[in-house]
Amino acid sequence: MSDTTQTTRRTAGDLAAALAAGETTSVALTQAHLDRIAAVDGSADAGVHAFLHVDAEGALAAAVASDERRAAGAPLHALDGVPVAVKDVLTTTGLPTTCGSKILEGWIPPYDATVVRRLKDAGLPILGKTNMDEFAMGSSTEHSAYGPTRNPWDLERIPGGSGGGSAAAVAAFEAPLALGTDTGGSIRQPGAVTGTVGVKPTYGGVSRYGLVAMANSLDQVGPVTRTVLDAALLHELIGGHDPLDSTSVDQPVPGLVEAARQGATGDLTGLRVGVITELQGEGYQAGVLARFHESLELLTAAGAEVVEVSCPSFVHALATYYLVMPCEASSNLAKFDAMRYGMRVLPEGVDAPSAEQVMRATRDAGFGDEVKRRIILGTYALSSGYYDAYYGTAQRVRTLISRDFEAAFGQVDVLVSPTAPTTAFKLGEKLDDPLAMYLNDLATIPANLAGVPGISLPSGLADEDGLPAGFQVLAPAMADDRLYRVGAALEAALHDRWGGPLLDKVPALEGVAR
Numbered sequence: 001m002s003d004t005t006q007t008t009r010r011t012a013g014d015l016a017a018a019l020a021a022g023e024t025t026s027v028a029l030t031q032a033h034l035d036r037i038a039a040v041d042g043s044a045d046a047g048v049h050a051f052l053h054v055d056a057e058g059a060l061a062a063a064v065a066s067d068e069r070r071a072a073g074a075p076l077h078a079l080d081g082v083p084v085a086v087k088d089v090l091t092t093t094g095l096p097t098t099c100g101s102k103i104l105e106g107w108i109p110p111y112d113a114t115v116v117r118r119l120k121d122a123g124l125p126i127l128g129k130t131n132m133d134e135f136a137m138g139s140s141t142e143h144s145a146y147g148p149t150r151n152p153w154d155l156e157r158i159p160g161g162s163g164g165g166s167a168a169a170v171a172a173f174e175a176p177l178a179l180g181t182d183t184g185g186s187i188r189q190p191g192a193v194t195g196t197v198g199v200k201p202t203y204g205g206v207s208r209y210g211l212v213a214m215a216n217s218l219d220q221v222g223p224v225t226r227t228v229l230d231a232a233l234l235h236e237l238i239g240g241h242d243p244l245d246s247t248s249v250d251q252p253v254p255g256l257v258e259a260a261r262q263g264a265t266g267d268l269t270g271l272r273v274g275v276i277t278e279l280q281g282e283g284y285q286a287g288v289l290a291r292f293h294e295s296l297e298l299l300t301a302a303g304a305e306v307v308e309v310s311c312p313s314f315v316h317a318l319a320t321y322y323l324v325m326p327c328e329a330s331s332n333l334a335k336f337d338a339m340r341y342g343m344r345v346l347p348e349g350v351d352a353p354s355a356e357q358v359m360r361a362t363r364d365a366g367f368g369d370e371v372k373r374r375i376i377l378g379t380y381a382l383s384s385g386y387y388d389a390y391y392g393t394a395q396r397v398r399t400l401i402s403r404d405f406e407a408a409f410g411q412v413d414v415l416v417s418p419t420a421p422t423t424a425f426k427l428g429e430k431l432d433d434p435l436a437m438y439l440n441d442l443a444t445i446p447a448n449l450a451g452v453p454g455i456s457l458p459s460g461l462a463d464e465d466g467l468p469a470g471f472q473v474l475a476p477a478m479a480d481d482r483l484y485r486v487g488a489a490l491e492a493a494l495h496d497r498w499g500g501p502l503l504d505k506v507p508a509l510e511g512v513a514r
């Protein structure tokens with residue numbers, strides 16, 4: 001193994017420890033990740049294509065500053081100097097933020113998202129911005145206007161979506177840490193199909209300021225990593241109250257790193273785990289279910305009590321989501337009007353076009369098909385006469401889903417399910433079938449509708465295709481620490497079962513891009 005390969009295979013916690021021990025420098029490990037990106041990331045035509053923009057200069061400048069601070073004995077944070085990748089839906093001063101859309105091509109935001117500011121303030125070099133489905137709408141990254149990201153396990157397959165770029169970057173060892181956003185599963189489902197760890201925090205637990213909104217009442221920023229402990233480290237760093245986000249919860253972040261360390265001892269005695277009846281069985285791939293049941297046995301062996309819990313309204317979650325989300329998205333995307341940001345297209349053959357004609361031409365050229373589909377759906381569902389029948393009903397069902405969670409958490413400490421119904425499917429396989437694409441989020445959407453936190457961690461490889469499957473753990477709002485305790489315990493047991501981290505088995509990919 002080359003030095004670069006060895007460095008990039010290490011976890012963020014491990015890299016932080018090496019920095020603290022003076023064994024390496026932030027410049028060395030930032031450069032190693034930039035080299036890895038150059039070797040495997042390629043372009044829209046070949047390679048992983050996890051990144052839309054790589055900021056080598058900015059990352060190295062931050063690394064130099066980090067090394068200087070450390071030499072002066074004043075690192076800012078445990079992760080000071082450890083590089084990170086950021087989903088291109090989070091605003092970054094000096095770096096483009098496109099949301100995977102043509103309409104924002106070349107837009108450089110005048111401000112940092114709070115989570116980005118926290119990364120910078122803690123001294124983490126930002127390697128670049130990661131690819132995503134346009135405005136976070138999709139489950140495969142194929143709706144990116146800049147071409148899809150490919151799954152490092154098999155470059156012919158999707159890396160999940162919308163945050164496939166962040167997940168693939170971490171799975172391909174291009175970044176030890178990344179930020180994603182999850183409106184209906186966009187952190188957890190890519191995590192499941194790439195063998196990475198992804199967390200959707202409690203709604204309001206992490207600031208949304210500077211997250212270009214798809215659906216405000218569902219969106220959350222969260223960590224994408226290779227281990228549960230790394231996710232805890234990153235989550236603690238980005239979490240906590242932000243006065244710039246009116247939905248931010250003004251409470252301290254529970255001790256997540258502490259919970260992960262406690263979980264890693266492998267003892268779950270006294271923990272009650274509820275298997276969600278409605279999120280298993282029909283529609284789930286056999287190999288995904290086999291890994292799921294095996295994980296349940298490991299939880300039992302660790303001392304947990306596993307029971308089945310029914311959440312009857314969850315069968316309506318997908319339909320509810322596909323009303324609430326397009327309604328909010330149609331309203332949010334109204335701001336892309338050719339007057340304020342990004343692209344402006346003048347209609348052809350019109351001498352003195354009206355503002356409305358310019359807006360129409362720009363939105364027609366700037367938005368992709370999936371975005372248009374959802375704007376139309378949302379506008380229709382919100383129109384007078386239909387509003388109560390669609391949006392109103394969806395909001396009422398949403399309440400029923402929250403009540404199912406409340407009742408379930410009266411009986412158990414955490415709920416579990418497979419994260420996604422299948423392993424990574426082939427690029428192009430579901431592109432022309434929106435409903436088939438939407439079904440990928442069957443198991444992840446309920447958490448967003450109710451605002452509760454969830455983690456996905458790799459549960460092993462499915463027998464039929466050798467691809468990673470994901471295990472999802474859900475906890476009550478503000479009990480994110482439970483995700484880390486259970487996640488770390490299961491991760492430890494699974495390492496024993498698979499002879500180490502699953503990602504050790506990911507193909508090396510060296511030279512794929514060239």
Ligand code: GLN
Binds near residue numbers: 139
């Ligand atoms: N795949 C889901 C969708 O298309 C979820 C997206 C997300 O979480 N951003 O809406």
